[in-house]
Amino acid sequence: MAEETIFSKIIRKEIPADVLYQDELVTAFRDINPRAPVHILVVPNKLIPTTNDVVADDELALGRMITVAKKLAADEGIAEDGYRIIMNCNQHGGQEVYHIHMHLVGGRALGPMVIG
Numbered sequence: 001m002a003e004e005t006i007f008s009k010i011i012r013k014e015i016p017a018d019v020l021y022q023d024e025l026v027t028a029f030r031d032i033n034p035r036a037p038v039h040i041l042v043v044p045n046k047l048i049p050t051t052n053d054v055v056a057d058d059e060l061a062l063g064r065m066i067t068v069a070k071k072l073a074a075d076e077g078i079a080e081d082g083y084r085i086i087m088n089c090n091q092h093g094g095q096e097v098y099h100i101h102m103h104l105v106g107g108r109a110l111g112p113m114v115i116g
Contacts (some may be wrong), residue, residue: 037107
């Protein structure tokens, strides 16, 4: 079984967070260490450690993560100018919390994505 993370406690409202959206599949909240004027994390309520652990039954939650990110981008006023959605996987991918999550970042020009 996967090891519980801080995100599970946020989902269950056991620790405070600036929750912007929650339903039966996903929860979205502001990052406590924002890297842009808007930096929101969108997480599935089910603990899935990495994208390598995603199974077909998770597809509805993963799709919901995208539609919630779209809604929040509009709510935050960054949809028209643009934003970035990022998911990291494992150590080399930069994953720090092993509960998959999507970073929704925007509110300023983010520049080109650095690869390599």
